[in-house]
Amino acid sequence: AQTVTQSQPEMSVQEAETVTLSCTYDTSESDYYLFWYKQPPSRQMILVIRQEAYKQQNATENRFSVNFQKAAKSFSLKISDSQLGDAAMYFCAYRSRDQGAQKLVFGQGTRLTINP
Amino acid sequence: DSGVTQTPKHLITATGQRVTLRCSPRSGDLSVYWYQQSLDQGLQFLIQYYNGEERAKGNILERFSAQQFPDLHSELNLSSLELGDSALYFCASSVGIGTLAGNEQFFGPGTRLTVL
Numbered sequence: 001a002q003t004v005t006q007s008q009p010e011m012s013v014q015e016a017e018t019v020t021l022s023c024t025y026d027t028s029e030s031d032y033y034l035f036w037y038k039q040p041p042s043r044q045m046i047l048v049i050r051q052e053a054y055k056q057q058n059a060t061e062n063r064f065s066v067n068f069q070k071a072a073k074s075f076s077l078k079i080s081d082s083q084l085g086d087a088a089m090y091f092c093a094y095r096s097r098d099q100g101a102q103k104l105v106f107g108q109g110t111r112l113t114i115n116p
Numbered sequence: 117d118s119g120v121t122q123t124p125k126h127l128i129t130a131t132g133q134r135v136t137l138r139c140s141p142r143s144g145d146l147s148v149y150w151y152q153q154s155l156d157q158g159l160q161f162l163i164q165y166y167n168g169e170e171r172a173k174g175n176i177l178e179r180f181s182a183q184q185f186p187d188l189h190s191e192l193n194l195s196s197l198e199l200g201d202s203a204l205y206f207c208a209s210s211v212g213i214g215t216l217a218g219n220e221q222f223f224g225p226g227t228r229l230t231v232l
Contacts, residue, residue, distance in 0.1 A: 037223075043225065044118075044223065045206060045226075101172065102210070102219065103161035103164060104151070106160075
């Protein structure tokens with residue numbers, strides 16, 4: 001079974017600075033998807049960024065980018081120019097490409113605080 | 117707004133009772149997923165339905181059951197409720213079960229269940 005680990009329960013960063021959230025995962029599959037979800041105080045789960053394991057190029061969405069290291073099974077999220085609205089819980093998630101295993105497997109989450 | 121709706125938003129009930137949570141997927145989405153978010157267990161996959169049929173099961177208790185109706189809405193039934201069932205229950209939907217476009221899951225706002 002796949003597992004996802006986020007070793008940083010809490011992180012904080014100054015507004016406008018850059019912060020990196022860590023995520024490692026364990027799988028025996030060679031092809032899969034990785035995601036970062038944001039959960040603000042409203043509790044809504046919002047997809048931030050997605051990475052397909054067969055793509056070597058790291059995904060980027062505006063101020064959000066990932067560092068995907070397949071051999072190390074590492075998938076970190078970098079937030080540049082942090083804004084107050086980035087304050088939230090961030091969850092790393094894994095999903096198999098197997099059509100019979102579409103569930104998301106989540107890490108424990110990292111609570112990000114933005115200091116003004 | 118993800119396009120996934122869940123009712124009710126909040127539910128307070130007593131131990132031993134039975135409740136039904138409802139989810140309407142995005143228009144055109146055939147697959148529905150249920151997740152439970154609790155303080156001690158984190159975010160866990162419960163069950164997936166695709167076009168009315170059960171597709172995958174996760175850590176779903178025998179006291180819990182779900183179904184997807186012909187109009188594609190889904191209901192999660194929780195019975196013989198215990199204090200530990202208090203959690204945020206999310207429904208998510210996706211287009212289908214293929215690998216096309218990563219088959220992104222869109223989350224509803226969740227139903228917060230409190231068992232007293």
